[in-house]
Amino acid sequence: MAVDSWWPADDAFEIMVGAVLTQNTSWTNVEKAIQQLKQHELLSAEAMLASDVALLAEVIRPSGYYNVKTKRLLALCDWYLQQGGEVVLATWPMAKLRAGLLEVNGVGPETADDIVLYAFHHPVFVIDAYTRRIFSRLGLLNEKAPYAELQSQFEQAIPADVKTYAHYHALIIEFGKETCKTKPRCQACCLRDRCELAQVS
DNA sequence: ACCCAGGGTCATA
DNA sequence: TATGACCATGGG
Numbered sequence: 235m236a237v238d239s240w241w242p243a244d245d246a247f248e249i250m251v252g253a254v255l256t257q258n259t260s261w262t263n264v265e266k267a268i269q270q271l272k273q274h275e276l277l278s279a280e281a282m283l284a285s286d287v288a289l290l291a292e293v294i295r296p297s298g299y300y301n302v303k304t305k306r307l308l309a310l311c312d313w314y315l316q317q318g319g320e321v322v323l324a325t326w327p328m329a330k331l332r333a334g335l336l337e338v339n340g341v342g343p344e345t346a347d348d349i350v351l352y353a354f355h356h357p358v359f360v361i362d363a364y365t366r367r368i369f370s371r372l373g374l375l376n377e378k379a380p381y382a383e384l385q386s387q388f389e390q391a392i393p394a395d396v397k398t399y400a401h402y403h404a405l406i407i408e409f410g411k412e413t414c415k416t417k418p419r420c421q422a423c424c425l426r427d428r429c430e431l432a433q434v435s
Numbered sequence: 436a437c438c439c440a441g442g443g444t445c446a447t448a
Numbered sequence: 449t450a451t452g453a454c455c456a457t458g459g460g
Binding site: 258259260297298300 | 454455456457458459
């Protein structure tokens with residue numbers, strides 16, 4: 235599965251926006267917000283910073299936490315332009331990019347890694363709630379372990395390759411979304427049959 | 436009418 | 449350092 239086939243976006247900036255909007259939120263809600271950003275021609279750092287804050291909040295409303303996320307998007311836009319935008323950021327090494335993103339208010343480890351992997355194509359493994367739930371139910375990791383610790387486990391188990399990391403993450407999300415909706419705890423037994431993911435252990 | 440969902444920050448002890 | 453409150457929507 236190609237990276238872009240499950241995180242569709244026209245450019246790196248759109249992925250950055252999506253990474254913030256999807257915080258603790260289903261992707262279907264994020265799609266609505268992004269669609270509305272496009273309709274209002276607000277899907278650029280310059281346009282967001284120049285827009286009326288109340289309007290921006292209203293436009294991204296479907297993604298939830300819209301007041302918080304409005305501030306976070308503006309902080310990210312600010313940083314993005316200050317550094318010189320996509321052209322400059324694309325030249326940064328992975329560690330510098332990740333550290334820089336983490337400095338932005340509202341960008342935590344998962345949001346930063348979404349951006350590092352999907353927008354700038356550096357090999358970093360994204361740890362999300364699905365990863366924690368599914369693999370802890372399989373008894374393969376401690377759900378409460380710190381982000382960096384879990385990330386290290388996956389990065390040691392999987393070859394450090396952008397497409398591979400994106401592929402595994404996509405598989406995890408697919409299970410998180412599609413299996414056993416009425417019985418969430420059944421995810422583990424469904425997962426056992428999927429060789430690709432079972433091999434992660 | 437409930438329950439859940441792909442985070443992160445801040446205040447408190 | 450660790451735990452809890454808070455942010456808010458949409459779908460099952």
